[in-house]
Amino acid sequence: MSDAKPNSLKAVMDQLNAGTGAKPLTQRDKRARTVARLVLVQALYQMELTGTGVETVIREFVDHRFDSDLDGEPMAHADEEFFSEGARSIVREQATIDPLVSSRLASGWRLERLDTTVRAILRAGAWELKFRPDVGLEVVINEYVEIARAFFGETEARFVNAALDGVAKDVRKP
Template identity: 35%
Template sequence: MAGSRKIAREFTLQGLYAWLVGGADVTLIAATLKEDEQFRRADEDYFRALLYGVLKEEDLLSARLAPLLDRPVAELSPIERGILLIGAYELLHCPDVPWRVAINEGVELAKKFGGTDGHKYINGVLDKLAQDVRAVEIAHAKKKGVSGEQ
């Protein structure tokens, strides 16, 4: 289904926001999000993989992001932090998602939910992370002259 992963990312961001701001139980958060009528358009398996994966790996993901940030992870807005966690998770754990797609989806989430220029910050941080964790994929794409997008 076209766009179903995009919608899954949007719901994952909403879930992470609720978790970061309110500390609510992730099972309750997921159940509440599933009640939204738009949720049926999302890839539910991908939503679950992202939400639970990000929360399970949050310490590791934050540690990977920390050296790339201009401030401590805890000082990021919940929206920026959630988007960066999703992007980092995809870059590290979802090899089926091309690096440019992971970055672009983060940028699109920031444009939709974040502050005025937040998408530029998200782009810069995720690009730096991709250069590190997807170096072989990026080098191969440049060598072939391929954009890396699906």
């Protein structure tokens, strides 16, 4: 796998909005949460590649990127609180999150072998499944599967679906 980049933010948002994860939020809130998830994946990717700290990345996104217009898509509609909480919590809880994801990889595979973007998607999804029980597991899985599909295609989307489904079974026991 390679570190894929989508053609444009608008193309990614169009793909995400075509996904099926109904939530008890208004359409505007749903879109803001979807944008926050996408930006969260981008921030995790950036932190891993550059070694930039979480507070610096949050400040950069909030101060500069959310107010910008990228490929015709205004970023100001992101749920900034959800994004910031997610970034901080994923960094703080990485010692809990990574084993959850690793336990769902094929035998012999390590988290470090995965593409950086896929790793960011799985960490964000696992965080939400473990630490945000207020969000339905179908919503979480569907949103991150759609993000994977937008960046890569069906193979990675199926992989993300299987991994997050497994994490959900581990952390959201009935």
